[in-house]
Amino acid sequence: EVQLVDSGGGLVQPGGSLRLSCSASGFTFSSYWMSWVRQAPGKGLEWVANIKQDGSEKYYVDSVKGRFTISRDNAKNSLYLHMNSLRAEDTAVYYCARDLEVAAAGTNFDSWGQGTLVTVSS
């Protein structure tokens, strides 16, 4: 059974840093692109970043470029999101998700972690 377990969230002051982790099991982690998706309280979903199987390609939504870094450790079956210069608008539940590429139909997120809450406030 595919399982993704998110951790690392918490309360952080504006301008602070935080590292989120996602532990994967039940599938060959190194064979999949992986993403982080966030959801502000009471709001919709926003894709944040994704990373290729070997970590050689990374993509970010414009609002986090230069502040967030996605990384992975395939030996530990783990995905990370390093968040710097945090702002109030980064407050959200952060989910890791497995990317599944479908031929001629793009990417979907077929498995999700349970989410971890990041609150940016003084």
Add this chain to the structure above:
Amino acid sequence: DIQMTQSPSSLSASVGDRVTITCRASQSISSYLNWYQQKPGKAPKLLIYAASSLQSGVPSRFSGSGSGTDFTLTISSLQPEDSATYFCQQSYSTLTFGPGTKVDIK
């Protein structure tokens, strides 16, 4: 970026009703469209991928259709457990989601 809109933003329907949710893209996205269901306090769950393909394990009362800019998610016979918010998501370019449609049971 491609903008996604959904209508209605919310609806209330009775058990057994046929329910249709619409998703529209700001430009053509071919069939690069997925649908998710999210219940309160839970992670989203993939229902439909590639506009019309049913994800494994999802009840057959859910179906998707459309291509280009206009898409629909249909629940053929609404069940109590379908009370949730439904999001569309495009992957034609930078991944974006629609704002969601909240479905309540009367």
